[in-house]
Amino acid sequence: MIRLEGQFHLPRQSKAWYAQIRCLDDGTLLLTCPEASIDAGYTRAEYQLGDALPGLPISVNFPDESIFTPNKDDQEAFKEWAQPFRKDKISEWFERSLKALILTIVFLPLMIIGFYQWGIPALAHNSAELIPYTLQKQAGDETLIILEEAYLSESTLAEEEKQAIETKWRKSLADLEIENRDSFRLLFRQSEVFHKNAFALPNRTIVITDSLIRSLDQSQNEVLAILLHETGHVVYQHGVKKILESAYVTFFTTMLLGDVDAIGDIFLSVGAGVVNNAFSRDMEREADQFAIQGFKQLNQSPIAFATAMEKLTNYHNSHTETSWFEELFHTHPNTLERIEAAKQQADENPENN
Amino acid sequence: MNSNELKSIVFTGKGFEYFKLCIANLFLSVITLGIYSAWATVRNTQYLYGHTSADNHAFQYHAKPIQILIGRLIAFALLIAYLFLSSISPALNLVLLLVIMIFAPFIIVRSIKFRMQMTSYRNIRFNFTGKVGDAFLVFLLYPFLSVFTLYLAFPLVLKKQKEYFFNNVHYGPKAFKAELETGVFYKIFAICFAIYAGFLLIFGAIFFQQFLSGEIYITGGLGLLYIPVILVSVISAAVYRAMLWKHIAQNVEVSDVATFDTNITVSGLTKLYVTNILLFIFTFGIAGPWVVIRTQRYLCEHTQYATTPEIEVLVAEKNKESSALGDEAAGAFDIDAGGSFI
Numbered sequence: 001m002i003r004l005e006g007q008f009h010l011p012r013q014s015k016a017w018y019a020q021i022r023c024l025d026d027g028t029l030l031l032t033c034p035e036a037s038i039d040a041g042y043t044r045a046e047y048q049l050g051d052a053l054p055g056l057p058i059s060v061n062f063p064d065e066s067i068f069t070p071n072k073d074d075q076e077a078f079k080e081w082a083q084p085f086r087k088d089k090i091s092e093w094f095e096r097s098l099k100a101l102i103l104t105i106v107f108l109p110l111m112i113i114g115f116y117q118w119g120i121p122a123l124a125h126n127s128a129e130l131i132p133y134t135l136q137k138q139a140g141d142e143t144l145i146i147l148e149e150a151y152l153s154e155s156t157l158a159e160e161e162k163q164a165i166e167t168k169w170r171k172s173l174a175d176l177e178i179e180n181r182d183s184f185r186l187l188f189r190q191s192e193v194f195h196k197n198a199f200a201l202p203n204r205t206i207v208i209t210d211s212l213i214r215s216l217d218q219s220q221n222e223v224l225a226i227l228l229h230e231t232g233h234v235v236y237q238h239g240v241k242k243i244l245e246s247a248y249v250t251f252f253t254t255m256l257l258g259d260v261d262a263i264g265d266i267f268l269s270v271g272a273g274v275v276n277n278a279f280s281r282d283m284e285r286e287a288d289q290f291a292i293q294g295f296k297q298l299n300q301s302p303i304a305f306a307t308a309m310e311k312l313t314n315y316h317n318s319h320t321e322t323s324w325f326e327e328l329f330h331t332h333p334n335t336l337e338r339i340e341a342a343k344q345q346a347d348e349n350p351e352n353n
Numbered sequence: 354m355n356s357n358e359l360k361s362i363v364f365t366g367k368g369f370e371y372f373k374l375c376i377a378n379l380f381l382s383v384i385t386l387g388i389y390s391a392w393a394t395v396r397n398t399q400y401l402y403g404h405t406s407a408d409n410h411a412f413q414y415h416a417k418p419i420q421i422l423i424g425r426l427i428a429f430a431l432l433i434a435y436l437f438l439s440s441i442s443p444a445l446n447l448v449l450l451l452v453i454m455i456f457a458p459f460i461i462v463r464s465i466k467f468r469m470q471m472t473s474y475r476n477i478r479f480n481f482t483g484k485v486g487d488a489f490l491v492f493l494l495y496p497f498l499s500v501f502t503l504y505l506a507f508p509l510v511l512k513k514q515k516e517y518f519f520n521n522v523h524y525g526p527k528a529f530k531a532e533l534e535t536g537v538f539y540k541i542f543a544i545c546f547a548i549y550a551g552f553l554l555i556f557g558a559i560f561f562q563q564f565l566s567g568e569i570y571i572t573g574g575l576g577l578l579y580i581p582v583i584l585v586s587v588i589s590a591a592v593y594r595a596m597l598w599k600h601i602a603q604n605v606e607v608s609d610v611a612t613f614d615t616n617i618t619v620s621g622l623t624k625l626y627v628t629n630i631l632l633f634i635f636t637f638g639i640a641g642p643w644v645v646i647r648t649q650r651y652l653c654e655h656t657q658y659a660t661t662p663e664i665e666v667l668v669a670e671k672n673k674e675s676s677a678l679g680d681e682a683a684g685a686f687d688i689d690a691g692g693s694f695i
Contacts, residue, residue, distance in 0.1 A: 009476035014525070014667040016410070016475065053396060054370045056403040056411070067476055091396065094377035101373055104380040111383050135441060142442040247436050251429050256382050256390060 001025060002081050004074040006057075008033045011065035019068060021060070023081050029060065031068065049082055052092050058082055116249070116275055121282065124244040128237045136240055140203025147207070148189075155188035155210050162188050165218060169227045175298055178235060180204065186227070188213075196312060200230040202239035215311055221304035222311065225291055229305070232290025238283045245279045246272075273329075280331040288338055292345045306342035309335055359614055364653035366404035368643040374400055375642040391422035401649060402472065407658055415478075416471040458488035469522060470672045477669050483521035491517045508538035515601065524607050525669030531605045541596045545589045552585045587630060591623035602656060610664045617655040625651050 001024050008019035008031070019033035027044030042062065050059035057075040060068040070078045083089070094100045155162070166186050173181040185205045191197070196212040206227060216222035233239070249272055257268070292302040313335045322334045332338075378393030395418045402412040435453075439446035462485050469479040491514050499506040512535050519531035595617050602615040629647060632640040 012477065012525070012669040012671065014475040014477045015665055051396065051399055053400045053403055054374060055365065055367065056400070059413075091377070091381070091392065094381060095374045095396075100377060104376050108376065108380050108383065111380075115383065131437070135437065138441045146443065243436060243440055247433055251432065252387055256379060256387065 002074075002077050004070045004078055006068055006070040006074065008036065008038075008068045009066060010036060021068060021070075023078070027085050031062075044085060049086055051088050052079060052082075052086060054095060058086075115252075117278075120245055120248050120252075121241075121279065123248055124241045127244055128240045131240055136202040136237070137204075140201035140205060140239070143201055144203065144205060144207075151191050151193045152189040152207070153191070155190055157188055157210050157213065161213075161218070165213070165223055165227075168224055169231075172224060172228065172294065172298055173231065176294055178231065184231070184234065198226050198230050200233040200239070202234075202237070204234050206230045206234065212312070216308055217311075220307065221295070221300055222308035225295070225302075225305040225308045228291035228294045229287045231294075232287035233283070235290065236283070236286055238287070241283070242276075242279065246276055249275055277329060277331050281327075281333045284332045285338075285341075288333075288341060292342050296345065301346050302342045303346035306339045306346065309339045309342070359657040359659045360407070362653040362656050362658065363406045364404055364650045365406070366401060366646050366649060368646045371397075371400060371646050372642040388422065391418040391425060394418075394421060401645070405649070405653055407474070408660070410475045413473045414471055415473060416467075454493065458492055459485050461492055462488050465518070474524070475664070475667075477525035477667050478672055480523040480525075480672050481521055482523060483517060487517055508542045509535055512538045519601070519605050524610065525667045527608045527610045527667065529605060529607055531601070533600065533604055537596070537600045541593055541600075544596070545593050548585060548589045548592065552581070556581060583630070584627075587626045588623055591626050592619050595619045595622045598652075598656075609661060610667070611658055611660045614657045614659075615655055616657070617652070621651070621655070 001022060004021045004023065006019060006021070007016040009016060017033050017036045019031060019036075019038070021032075022030040024030070029042045029047060030040075031042065032039050046063055048061040050061060052058050057070050057072075058079055059070075062068070086092075094104070165188075169186060170181070170184075173184065178184070183204050185203075187205060187207045188210065189207055190210045194209055196209060196215055198206065198208040198212055200206045208223075208226065208230075212226065213223055216226070253268060253272070288305070291305050295302040295304065319336060321336055322330070327334060375397060378389070378396060382388075382390040382393050395414065395416050398414045398416070402414040405412050435449055439449050462481070462483055465483065466481040469481040472479045491510070495510040495513060496507070499510050512533050516531050516533055519529050522529040596619070598617055599615050602613040606612045625648065629644045633644055
């Protein structure tokens with residue numbers, strides 16, 4: 001049994017009375033506060049122990065909302081006595097122990113990196129499946145309306161050329177047995193803003209600009225390479241996943257770090273941007289692989305992808321490596337890397353033309 | 354008011370201790386996929402409150418982690434719903450933003466109320482009785498209208514916001530009372546504006562002169578611009594906070610119970626901010642907990658209070674319960690409630 005001295009407050013009253021508590025081994029507390037005329041006993045089930053924070057006393061909360069706080073000298077003894085009855089022991093061990101600190105410092109960065117690198121994409125991948133296509137289609141449709149209105153104009157390519165491109169693309173979709181390929185659409189457009197570009201929307205629509213087509217050699221499958229890359233984006237539902245990944249990053253970061261001040265906010269935004277770019281680069285690589293592997297399955301050489309990339313970027317970009325620091329801020333992987341990936345796959349199958 | 358002498362608020366928190374607390378909580382939050390974060394938030398706050406004391410009585414934080422967790426999960430569900438609905442169509446996005454704006458005053462009031470009711474001193478809980486209608490005026494309508502005055506009315510709007518907050522806080526049965534002067538707010542803004550303007554003039558002059566002379570020393574792109582900009586922002590923030598805190602501390606009282614004062618200085622606060630930022634940057638954020646402790650310690654040690662004997666005999670009514678959803682929704686949708694004393 002131990003004896004404590006401390007402050008006692010009646011419910012919702014500021015007056016601090018001197019009080020004593022005798023703590024019995026079975027958890028019963030005997031409270032005496034002579035000036036408030038209190039002499040009562042409480043069994044273990046009748047009171048609640050406050051949380052144990054480093055350097056702070058554990059308080060005793062009684063059922064009528066009165067509260068007892070032990071004096072400084074008695075706090076350690078009370079903590080010891082309360083050991084068998086406290087519920088936050090695990091938390092407290094983690095907060096106090098040196099072993100836990102070392103464990104945390106070693107594993108925490110690994111866990112966080114692992115979670116952001118694999119956990120979130122996996123989570124996004126699985127929850128993307130749960131989003132019904134009708135919602136994705138609507139998002140894509142609405143986006144397309146805006147793009148058509150503001151940035152896209154009619155294509156000036158010859159009908160035969162468009163037909164040839166689309167036919168070749170649809171045939172490859174059929175040969176690759178792409179699901180839902182009948183709802184895929186290909187739109188030829190011109191754009192002052194987008195110049196040479198192609199993109200895919202969640203409503204299974206791929207848009208490709210005239211200037212992009214004109215800078216590539218259609219007969220060498222270069223246009224098909226781009227279209228397959230975009231098809232990859234559609235097949236893997238990258239549009240939806242991007243939104244989900246962004247939402248999860250925001251949510252978990254907020255959950256973990258709670259409220260941050262202005263400076264922290266700036267760092268977090270930059271950090272979030274870096275993380276989102278990493279996801280974006282991964283998705284670009286996935287789409288690249290879809291095109292490259294697609295070619296192999298169709299018994300065509302993936303070299304078409306490499307030559308297409310080379311034609312689309314200037315000499316500088318396709319022949320230099322970017323530093324890891326610069327790459328943090330890019331949404332696409334380094335071009336040289338993408339070309340090399342395609343060339344490597346092409347070399348593995350020398351019988352292709 | 355017949356008060357005792359002025360004393361400083363005492364803060365006994367320690368950097369390394371808090372760091373261990375924070376990192377342990379972060380670790381546990383990560384392995385539980387964020388579920389433990391509710392407990393983590395409560396414990397971190399309990400630590401900071403518990404180590405803040407006046408007259409040997411510490412503040413206490415009473416929120417229950419389960420409340421916070423439920424609030425967070427609901428807020429998360431709302432966030433996901435919003436992100437999806439808004440990406441479906443831009444029109445829907447606008448509608449949703451409007452809905453959020455309309456609900457914002459409600460969320461702000463609930464958030465402040467929750468935080469206040471979960472805080473106690475000498476076993477007496479705080480409370481907040483601000484009306485949602487007034488919150489709407491002060492946080493939505495007035496700021497919106499101030500745009501039409503080219504933001505010249507903004508200091509007045511800020512004064513109204515601070516008044517709204519302090520005049521609706523209660524300490525048990527005793528109400529806070531704030532008598533703020535609009536003139537002081539204008540002075541604060543004028544000085545901060547002058548700092549920024551001065552910076553732009555000087556920097557612009559240097560840049561222009563170098564541009565004319567043909568030699569540009571400021572290479573490395575606009576990235577280098579960050580450093581002087583951050584420095585000026587920090588100084589400006591210190592001026593703003595110090596002057597504002599001084600005015601508030603000296604013009605807010607708890608009826609019949611307490612008055613306040615502060616000997617915070619602009620130079621002191623600037624030094625604190627600058628050292629905090631350097632500490633934070635050069636440790637890649639690991640020094641975060643130390644930054645929090647240093648700031649809390651500085652603010653406490655430079656804030657004084659004087660209480661009357663009546664503080665020792667207060668009796669409070671029971672507060673009407675409020676849920677944590679308001680607070681968590683405010684966090685999720687980034688609605689700055691400004692519901693803290695500083």
